[in-house]
Amino acid sequence: MAYTTINKSTSYFDTSTWTATTNAISNLNFSPDWVWIKSTDTTNGHVLFDTIRGANKRLSSASDGAESTVTDELMSFDSNGYTLGSSGNTNDTSPSNASYVGWSWRGSDSSASSNSDGSITSTVSANTTAGFSIVSWTGNGTNDATIGHGLGEVPKMIIVKNTADVVNWRLYHQNLSTNRILFLNNNQSEKSPSEQGNGYIKTVGSSTFSTYAGNINDEGVNGNGDTMIAYCFAEKTGYSKFGSYTGNGNADGPFIYTGFKPAFILGKVSSDINDWWIFNNKRPGRNTTNQALLANLNNAESTDHNIDILSNGFKIKDNDGTINANNNTHIYIAFGQSLVGSNNVPCTAR
Numbered sequence: 001m002a003y004t005t006i007n008k009s010t011s012y013f014d015t016s017t018w019t020a021t022t023n024a025i026s027n028l029n030f031s032p033d034w035v036w037i038k039s040t041d042t043t044n045g046h047v048l049f050d051t052i053r054g055a056n057k058r059l060s061s062a063s064d065g066a067e068s069t070v071t072d073e074l075m076s077f078d079s080n081g082y083t084l085g086s087s088g089n090t091n092d093t094s095p096s097n098a099s100y101v102g103w104s105w106r107g108s109d110s111s112a113s114s115n116s117d118g119s120i121t122s123t124v125s126a127n128t129t130a131g132f133s134i135v136s137w138t139g140n141g142t143n144d145a146t147i148g149h150g151l152g153e154v155p156k157m158i159i160v161k162n163t164a165d166v167v168n169w170r171l172y173h174q175n176l177s178t179n180r181i182l183f184l185n186n187n188q189s190e191k192s193p194s195e196q197g198n199g200y201i202k203t204v205g206s207s208t209f210s211t212y213a214g215n216i217n218d219e220g221v222n223g224n225g226d227t228m229i230a231y232c233f234a235e236k237t238g239y240s241k242f243g244s245y246t247g248n249g250n251a252d253g254p255f256i257y258t259g260f261k262p263a264f265i266l267g268k269v270s271s272d273i274n275d276w277w278i279f280n281n282k283r284p285g286r287n288t289t290n291q292a293l294l295a296n297l298n299n300a301e302s303t304d305h306n307i308d309i310l311s312n313g314f315k316i317k318d319n320d321g322t323i324n325a326n327n328n329t330h331i332y333i334a335f336g337q338s339l340v341g342s343n344n345v346p347c348t349a350r
Helices: none
Strands: 013-019 034-039 047-050 074-078 081-084 099-105 113-115 122-127 132-138 145-148 157-162 170-173 200-204 208-212 227-233 240-246 255-257 260-269 277-280 307-310 313-316 329-339
Touching (some): 081 099, 122 145, 157 200, 170 200, 260 307
Antiparallel strands (some): 013 099, 034 047, 074 081, 122 132, 132 227, 145 208, 157 227, 240 329, 260 329
16 A cells, blocks of 8 residues: 655645635646535536536536536636536526635546556546546446456545446445445435445456446446446545444534544444435534534535534534444545644644
């Protein structure tokens, strides 16, 4: 495994916020390759774009729908951000100026390249320093197909979507049970092969992951003739953490150590039915009134779920089952604002 310490997370991940009068988002220190946008005060949807599929090619985390071609949402990926159109999903000025948040990840600094590590040739935009890659391939409907991911180490999480069909997102996480997955677009608990159509990420290695297509009518991970997209993540000290915790059902909930101050946290109770939640450090709120969005729903943000964002992790401050179901396993991913003690700069709680 490659051990890389990242002291400046904003070179690889950052959050942007805006109200719907601004077309150019230009606060990033990099050219983004994956952008996830949500209106925070309306029910306009989650919209996801990446450089392999191209600007104006939209997916939604809250929908099992196929990719849509749109002309008024994310218009271009730029050297320090991206340009927006006038759609309600990204820049709605009518009837009032809506508020938005956008999360951006950096992939390859050059064009995506062909990868022949697996049994199916893939197209990959990889940033091995940050442990992030975008992977596209054309499915062949077979079991045990292998796909090259370009990271050079074992991913801790992989999110897959068949862009051509109406089918659930698949999410592999290292802390799920063997051969189990979650669906990013709904609130279901982790699913066994027999429960979820036999489409899952089967094995994960340092150069490839394998897919089990199972029921060909499912097509969730390797649909025959369909274009597939995957977002793959390896763990990097001081920058990213992919783990789990057990809820205690108490307002004084568990503390989760990440080793850095989280800038973005996505999580879900994996062993029960409940929604995906997102917190980040740039939306309104202070401990303990950080405002949450739900990745599988188009709801506006709310204070129904409470956490403290701390210098070295986060603490659950709510007995709500979404984030603290008693005796249930919750998985999470976190990207960090800074490594604890790095660069002789103290990292304080929010």
